[in-house]
Amino acid sequence: MTWSVPEASIIIVNWNTRQLLLDCLAALPAATAGIETEVWVVDNGSRDGSVAAVAATFPDVFIIANPDNRGFAAANNQAIRASSGRYVFLLNSDTIAQPASITRLVHFLDTHPEVGVVGPQLRNADGSLQPSWAMFPNLITELTGKKIRWRRRYATNDGSPAYETDWLDGAAMLVRREVVKQVGLIDESYFMYTEEVDWCYRIKRVGWRICYLPTSSIIHFGGQSSKQAATRMKAELYFSKLRFFAKHYGQTAAWLLRLGLQIIFFGKATLGSILMVAGGGHHPTGKQFVRDGGLLWVAIRRRGRQPLTPERF
Numbered sequence: 001m002t003w004s005v006p007e008a009s010i011i012i013v014n015w016n017t018r019q020l021l022l023d024c025l026a027a028l029p030a031a032t033a034g035i036e037t038e039v040w041v042v043d044n045g046s047r048d049g050s051v052a053a054v055a056a057t058f059p060d061v062f063i064i065a066n067p068d069n070r071g072f073a074a075a076n077n078q079a080i081r082a083s084s085g086r087y088v089f090l091l092n093s094d095t096i097a098q099p100a101s102i103t104r105l106v107h108f109l110d111t112h113p114e115v116g117v118v119g120p121q122l123r124n125a126d127g128s129l130q131p132s133w134a135m136f137p138n139l140i141t142e143l144t145g146k147k148i149r150w151r152r153r154y155a156t157n158d159g160s161p162a163y164e165t166d167w168l169d170g171a172a173m174l175v176r177r178e179v180v181k182q183v184g185l186i187d188e189s190y191f192m193y194t195e196e197v198d199w200c201y202r203i204k205r206v207g208w209r210i211c212y213l214p215t216s217s218i219i220h221f222g223g224q225s226s227k228q229a230a231t232r233m234k235a236e237l238y239f240s241k242l243r244f245f246a247k248h249y250g251q252t253a254a255w256l257l258r259l260g261l262q263i264i265f266f267g268k269a270t271l272g273s274i275l276m277v278a279g280g281g282h283h284p285t286g287k288q289f290v291r292d293g294g295l296l297w298v299a300i301r302r303r304g305r306q307p308l309t310p311e312r313f
Contacts, residue, residue: 039061042076089172090170106174135148152165170196171220
């Protein structure tokens with residue numbers, strides 16, 4: 001019997017998204033037409049029967065069942081270490097890969113050896129475009145919440161439309177195994193969010209190109225796991241931003257970002273209190289502002305009592 005190395009190892013991290021995960025897996029045969037792949041599901045302690053459902057419906061899928069939620073980065077790394085494909089494809093469980101979408105990404109890396117990472121066009125459930133590329137963050141983008149959606153046309157070998165950018169959304173990205181060996185795995189100090197920005201930053205810093213390929217299309221429903229613990233996930237988002245700044249831009253930049261976030265969250269909580277008083281204690285927006293702004297202000301302030309180091313955030 002001859003064993004061949006798969007062209008791509010498809011890695012899906014799951015946390016209590018059973019039906020979405022099954023739908024995601026069902027779409028993969030058409031999405032990978034003409035290429036050999038292996039599929040890994042890393043379950044982060046789901047309580048909705050996800051593991052049993054995958055084992056029963058898709059017996060060829062490799063499953064890593066964690067007893068608890070180890071975070072997105074750590075879970076992906078588990079499968080990256082165990083997998084064998086020439087390329088590693090990170091795919092969210094709340095996606096539906098369209099026919100030949102993954103095949104096109106593999107072909108793109110096959111024909112463009114200078115590109116280390118390529119990502120597809122992401123679309124919302126209604127078919128509208130979901131921007132999935134941006135410039136690396138800076139103080140202005142992080143304090144205003146407005147990403148700079150930079151991209152420029154990439155001169156492809158086959159004439160296909162592609163664009164170079166700084167980083168891609170981790171919901172769907174194909175990475176060379178060679179790149180992983182060179183720059184290392186995803187930084188597990190990020191529990192959730194910004195880990196793909198950090199990875200792309202490290203990859204681009206050593207000279208690899210990062211491209212966006214709109215001829216490959218994947219539907220992304222977005223945030224289905226994080227909605228289950230919304231406030232905590234918002235806090236993790238900002239902790240991850242602070243960690244990225246401390247790691248790559250230095251302590252002064254991280255301190256300025258933290259100060260700016262504290263001012264924004266305190267202001268939001270204060271405005272919410274004013275709206276609540278004006279509405280007789282029954283102002284929905286005011287209530288949300290008080291809850292989110294207050295909790296995030298406290299969370300950032302408490303973490304900020306410790307030294308501004310990447311390990312701390």
